[in-house]
Amino acid sequence: MKNIRIGSRNSPLALWQAREVARHLQNKNYKTEIIPIISTGDKNLAVPLYEMGITGVFTKDLDVALLENRIDIAVHSLKDIPTKLPNNLSIIAYLKRDFPKDVLVKKESSKNKEHHELKIATSSLRRRAFWLKDFPETEFCDIRGNVNTRLKKLEEQDFDATIFSQAAIERMKLKIDYEELTNLIPAPGQGVIAVVARTDDAEIINLVNFINDDETQICVETERIFLQTMEGGCTAPIGAFAEIIGDEMRFRGRICSLDGKNEIETDDVFKYSSEENFGEKIALEMLKSGAQNIMNDIKAQ
Numbered sequence: 193m194k195n196i197r198i199g200s201r202n203s204p205l206a207l208w209q210a211r212e213v214a215r216h217l218q219n220k221n222y223k224t225e226i227i228p229i230i231s232t233g234d235k236n237l238a239v240p241l242y243e244m245g246i247t248g249v250f251t252k253d254l255d256v257a258l259l260e261n262r263i264d265i266a267v268h269s270l271k272d273i274p275t276k277l278p279n280n281l282s283i284i285a286y287l288k289r290d291f292p293k294d295v296l297v298k299k300e301s302s303k304n305k306e307h308h309e310l311k312i313a314t315s316s317l318r319r320r321a322f323w324l325k326d327f328p329e330t331e332f333c334d335i336r337g338n339v340n341t342r343l344k345k346l347e348e349q350d351f352d353a354t355i356f357s358q359a360a361i362e363r364m365k366l367k368i369d370y371e372e373l374t375n376l377i378p379a380p381g382q383g384v385i386a387v388v389a390r391t392d393d394a395e396i397i398n399l400v401n402f403i404n405d406d407e408t409q410i411c412v413e414t415e416r417i418f419l420q421t422m423e424g425g426c427t428a429p430i431g432a433f434a435e436i437i438g439d440e441m442r443f444r445g446r447i448c449s450l451d452g453k454n455e456i457e458t459d460d461v462f463k464y465s466s467e468e469n470f471g472e473k474i475a476l477e478m479l480k481s482g483a484q485n486i487m488n489d490i491k492a493q
């Protein structure tokens with residue numbers, strides 16, 4: 193039987209996610225091999241991602257490995273995958289979403305501080321802007337590195353708290369206290385593990401198909417088309433979260449100016465269909481009702 197070569201970034205979270213995909217495949221008696229690949233985004237930890245000016249810093253090196261046939265599939269956090277993939281690469285499966293939310297982690301000595309008193313370390317434009325909307329006085333600083341590195345910096349450096357994806361903390365089984373941030377709409381695709389392969393590799397596509405979760409796919413494809421329609425190639429604070437409730441979809445989307453002062457938000461419940469993706473329609477309506485102005489301001493800065 194074919195040995196499936198799984199490419200992964202070298203971080204503990206990425207490797208956990210790759211092993212999760214491997215476990216599904218092994219359950220069906222497929223042989224797997226995990227091949228760690230150091231990504232551009234992991235090599236340069238000094239610069240915030242939004243300043244690197246390129247998308248796909250975490251995925252590019254694995255894309256090349258796929259196209260050079262050094263691996264058969266690449267496993268990624270969906271939110272790290274740009275909305276447009278290189279020619280001949282496609283997302284071929286989404287694992288069931290587990291934890292979509294962001295969480296706040298405070299250091300022990302700051303645990304009694306209120307939200308507006310915190311100095312927060314994050315390099316996410318979205319987390320910063322959305323937080324500033326509710327607590328405009330908050331001080332922020334940049335932080336990079338994997339989850340463990342960021343937790344170590346939290347203990348050692350001069351800030352009170354940082355914001356993580358809950359999925360990261362739960363997958364790594366970290367024993368730390370956190371607070372769920374229900375107001376902070378997650379990044380499109382957050383909390384979802386995705387598998388990328390060569391579009392013309394029918395054998396792998398058929399073989400991996402069984403791990404796809406259909407509900408997750410419908411939700412994240414809506415979120416990602418929303419993102420793609422909104423951003424037009426520029427990094428902005430954009431959140432999107434879709435969930436299926438009965439035979440309806442609830443979709444929450446938000447775009448915010450960098451300082452959190454202007455924002456356009458939507459919270460809709462509608463009958464979804466697998467033929468029509470509502471993400472584009474919702475984004476176009478929001479662009480008309482003010483989101484375009486916010487995007488233009490962000491581009492000008």
Ligand SMILES: NCc1[nH]cc(CCC(=O)O)c1CC(=O)O
Nearest residue numbers: 269272356357359360382383384
């Ligand atoms: N930006 C880095 C990143 N990309 C995916 C995850 C976690 C897994 C996920 O949310 O799917 C993280 C860490 C974080 O946001 O704290």
